Amino acid sequence: MQEDLPITIAADGQFSSALKPLLMKLEMWINFQALKADWYGNEDFILSFDFTLVRSLDEKVQQITATGADSNESAESWVVKQGYAYHYQSSHLMTIAFIAVDDLLEDGVGIEQAIKDRMTSVANVVASQHGLLALS
Template sequence: MTKAEAQTIAELQQGLPITIAADGRFSNSLKPLLTQLEMWLNFQALKADWYGNEDFVLSFDFTLVRSLDEKMQQLKTARAASAESWIVESGYAYHYESSRLTTIAFIAVDDLIQGGVGIEQAIKARLIAVANSVGSKHGFLALS
């Protein structure tokens, strides 16, 4: 095995900097869509050279949730102080921890399901909005 091959394997084992999951209230049948969205968003970040400096890689942990209000209420109940440090917008909420370069984000889908049209595009728009909000703080090119 060459050094480059070993490095590639190590990087794959390390995982992608952007992950997308769904909370336990969703069916496992969403897994292919989540994987597709995850690969798409990581590719957008790669194209915009967000991974150019290995010592400064932003990581994102996205979770699809049914209701943002419900999720934020759970946060307030579980950890009263930390809920205040979340940025809450229409359809998503996130917490960026600058010391670790990590972002935890919730993407709500109930309002999208009710509309019934363009759900995947709307989810992508919310993922991009969170990523760009954090990325812009560090001068990264906007994802599209």
């Protein structure tokens, strides 16, 4: 039986399934970074992250503002930055995050590294609240 990883990465329905190998690579990479930083040392306290790649944050931000993403969350509990938005549920040690990629395509930057940078930015903000080492 395969155990789920604490950090998962998916893409919303606007992306091709050809993205799957990159998503798996990114997921393995960030979970390995968390392992190296000893985030999994205490089995009773493991942060989990659910990252979703989206083309643009515009639609997601409108959805968050209008509904709080779902009926259990308020829009104020979401943090929206350039290129990503996230909501940390402290009671579940769970973070839901959207990572935008359209601006990366426009800028012509290394997309994989830029996605990694955005994911680690979100992860490090949450981890710092619990005194965990930052991911590099």
